[in-house]
Amino acid sequence: MAKRADILERFGKRVRELRSDAGYSQEGFAAHAGLDRTYQGGVERGQRNIALRNVEKIAKGLKISVAELFDGV
Amino acid sequence: MAKRADILERFGKRVRELRSDAGYSQEGFAAHAGLDRTYQGGVERGQRNIALRNVEKIAKGLKISVAELFDGV
């Protein structure tokens, strides 16, 4: 599958920025958002083709909209 | 799993609007975006928890950014 991971990488990078700006560790944020800690790490590394429901969990965990989460992605 | 399908439904509705505003049928758009006709239909009906790579296909098919696609969702 995996052609170029760009959208996943850009998304992961964006999540990492927002998550760390919010003062969370990966593990802390994952617990907060209701995700697995290894999954969160994989998303931030651009290795996970995350589905919409989990995108929403991240947006909610960051207290922003999904559109904002994709801003610049 | 499935709590309320809202994000999927709202996303599907948004896709349907944009797709039909762009003058495409489901079938025509699906072919254009590289998806199956019935898959596209399922997305628009909020029945598919679509992952990021396919979200991107739809955004590209509509010639907008993913952030724009989620605008108002």
Next chain:
DNA sequence: TTGTGACTTTTAGTCCGTC
């Protein structure tokens, strides 16, 4: 032109761990 159920294959997503 779209909805829908059913189906197989692939991958998302969880959970254990180590470095």
Next chain:
DNA sequence: GGACGGACTAAAAGTCACA
């Protein structure tokens, strides 16, 4: 605090025939 691996289960991807 984060990267990464293995093994597993749940669910997404993708396709079909029929309404």
